[in-house]
Amino acid sequence: MIAARSPGDGGARRREATDLYATVLEVVKRYHGAARITRVSYGAGMPVDRLRLVMDRLLALGLLQSEEIDGRPAFDITARGQEFLDTYWKMRGFVEGLEHSTDRRAPNNRR
Amino acid sequence: MTDTHVPKGARVRLGVVDGDLEAEGGSTIQAEGTVRVQGEARFSGDVIVEGGLECRELRSRHGQVRVTGDFTATEKVSTDEGELEVGGAFRARDVDIDRRLSLGGPATVETLEVGGRLEGASTLSAKEVNVGGHFSLVGKITAESVEAGGSVELQEVALDDLEVGGMVRVGNGTIRHRITVGGKFTSDGRIHFGDFSAGGFAEFRDTAEGGSIEVGGVLSAKKDLTFTHLEIGGMGDILGSARGIDVEVGGKFSVGGGLELSGSLEVGGMISVGATLQAGRIEVGGKLTAERAIAGGKAEIGGVVSTRSGLKAQLIELGRTSRATGPLVGGRVELSRGARAEDVFGESVELDRKCEVHRVVARDVIIGKGSTVDEVVYSGTLRVDSGATIRSTPQKVATLPTFPL
Numbered sequence: 001m002i003a004a005r006s007p008g009d010g011g012a013r014r015r016e017a018t019d020l021y022a023t024v025l026e027v028v029k030r031y032h033g034a035a036r037i038t039r040v041s042y043g044a045g046m047p048v049d050r051l052r053l054v055m056d057r058l059l060a061l062g063l064l065q066s067e068e069i070d071g072r073p074a075f076d077i078t079a080r081g082q083e084f085l086d087t088y089w090k091m092r093g094f095v096e097g098l099e100h101s102t103d104r105r106a107p108n109n110r111r
Numbered sequence: 112m113t114d115t116h117v118p119k120g121a122r123v124r125l126g127v128v129d130g131d132l133e134a135e136g137g138s139t140i141q142a143e144g145t146v147r148v149q150g151e152a153r154f155s156g157d158v159i160v161e162g163g164l165e166c167r168e169l170r171s172r173h174g175q176v177r178v179t180g181d182f183t184a185t186e187k188v189s190t191d192e193g194e195l196e197v198g199g200a201f202r203a204r205d206v207d208i209d210r211r212l213s214l215g216g217p218a219t220v221e222t223l224e225v226g227g228r229l230e231g232a233s234t235l236s237a238k239e240v241n242v243g244g245h246f247s248l249v250g251k252i253t254a255e256s257v258e259a260g261g262s263v264e265l266q267e268v269a270l271d272d273l274e275v276g277g278m279v280r281v282g283n284g285t286i287r288h289r290i291t292v293g294g295k296f297t298s299d300g301r302i303h304f305g306d307f308s309a310g311g312f313a314e315f316r317d318t319a320e321g322g323s324i325e326v327g328g329v330l331s332a333k334k335d336l337t338f339t340h341l342e343i344g345g346m347g348d349i350l351g352s353a354r355g356i357d358v359e360v361g362g363k364f365s366v367g368g369g370l371e372l373s374g375s376l377e378v379g380g381m382i383s384v385g386a387t388l389q390a391g392r393i394e395v396g397g398k399l400t401a402e403r404a405i406a407g408g409k410a411e412i413g414g415v416v417s418t419r420s421g422l423k424a425q426l427i428e429l430g431r432t433s434r435a436t437g438p439l440v441g442g443r444v445e446l447s448r449g450a451r452a453e454d455v456f457g458e459s460v461e462l463d464r465k466c467e468v469h470r471v472v473a474r475d476v477i478i479g480k481g482s483t484v485d486e487v488v489y490s491g492t493l494r495v496d497s498g499a500t501i502r503s504t505p506q507k508v509a510t511l512p513t514f515p516l
Binding site: 022023025026027028029030031038039040042043044045085086088089090091092093094096097098 | 192209210211226227228241242243244245258259260261276277293294295309310311312326327328329331344345346
């Protein structure tokens with residue numbers, strides 16, 4: 001499960017819809033087109049009923065695709081889903097980097 | 112061969128099982144040292160093995176299997192909606208766990224796939240490790256590839272490939288081929304790697320040495336960094352020194368020590384180098400600050416260049432309305448319209464219109480219309496446009512004074 005903030009960041013940020021989408025997409029990606037919903041639920045740390053809503057949304061947004069394998073749906077990330085992930089992580093990197101530099105320059109951090 | 116069946120909730124004592132072993136939920140198997148199953152172990156529900164377990168294959172469903180001692184499966188271990196906890200050493204060929212695998216002792220496997228969490232309190236040796244969610248290990252990991260969808264926390268690593276969707280934190284070691292991280296990468300100790308790619312944020316807290324490095328967002332290195340190609344989408348901050356072939360940074364880049372590149376440096380925004388910047392070619396869109404900057408070929412500055420000892424290059428081009436603090440030493444030096452500089456030295460120096468320069472020392476000098484120069488020393492030719500101003504009489508000398516740098 002991807003934490004919204006890493007340990008030591010000083011307080012947890014509430015997980016937003018985009019964080020959940022990224023979490024789910026990253027887990028789905030690991031299965032290279034054969035992701036089952038139960039496996040994704042363990043990977044994403046989310047109960048299946050709640051995950052199903054997120055997956056439906058991702059399918060509707062075109063970030064995920066599914067096909068029947070052995071009579072059961074298997075999920076895969078789409079090119080658009082990968083694009084979402086690239087943008088999401090880049091933005092998170094910027095935010096983290098900016099907070100990092102702000103922390104270092106904050107007067108109350110100087111001893 | 113005789114199969115053994117342990118009914119629901121039973122507590123039995125077993126040593127050698129000739130055939131297969133079946134155990135139902137809530138049962139506890141006390142091992143006479145180690146339970147040695149010649150065939151397959153099939154568990155349903157929660158089953159505890161007090162002591163060691165050896166079998167050809169373990170299959171469990173809908174529950175937690177806990178082996179307090181060592182566990183060896185010569186072939187496969189699989190759980191269906193279940194988890195496995197091993198207190199001692201763990202050895203198996205192929206492992207496929209749905210929910211969680213917890214390892215108390217050293218583990219040796221060929222392939223290891225966990226849907227949810229993999230936690231290890233000792234070492235792990237594997238060919239392939241694939242985890243859907245979180246993977247943490249206290250001891251050293253030796254593997255060809257590690258993949259995880261969520262987050263990974265490792266100490267000492269000896270890997271070929273590491274691919275993680277979310278976040279990675281490693282202690283020290285080597286990742287020979289490639290590190291690919293969707294989100295954030297942190298290394299606490301010394302690390303060596305082949306190629307590196309992080310979508311968001313990369314932080315090297317100790318010396319890092321690798322090949323090509325690509326970071327989508329922000330790179331932070333607390334000590335020295337060595338690479339072949341470094342590409343940063345956003346910002347880069349290296350507190351130690353950096354060495355490599357090429358650097359390409361979209362935004363802001365700072366190096367506390369020196370920056371030594373055999374190829375080119377391209378920075379869209381700003382770059383600051385605490386000691387010497389040395390590169391084959393320098394191209395800065397915004398501002399360059401360094402103790403000194405030396406380019407074997409061309410140095411092209413769009414905005415501001417500020418050095419204490421100077422900027423030296425075969426060809427220096429300052430963009431329109433750009434500013435230079437500290438000496439510029441060519442080769443050829445070209446200042447575009449409206450540029451301002453202090454002392455400029457070169458084989459040939461050409462000022463476009465409306466430039467302002469304190470002193471020009473060069474063999475051949477061209478001063479454009481509307482430009483102002485306090486002092487000109489030349490040894491070859493001087494061409495001054497009618498609208499240009501030279502505040503003191505130009506001095507033609509037989510030999511130019513020695514240039515700085």
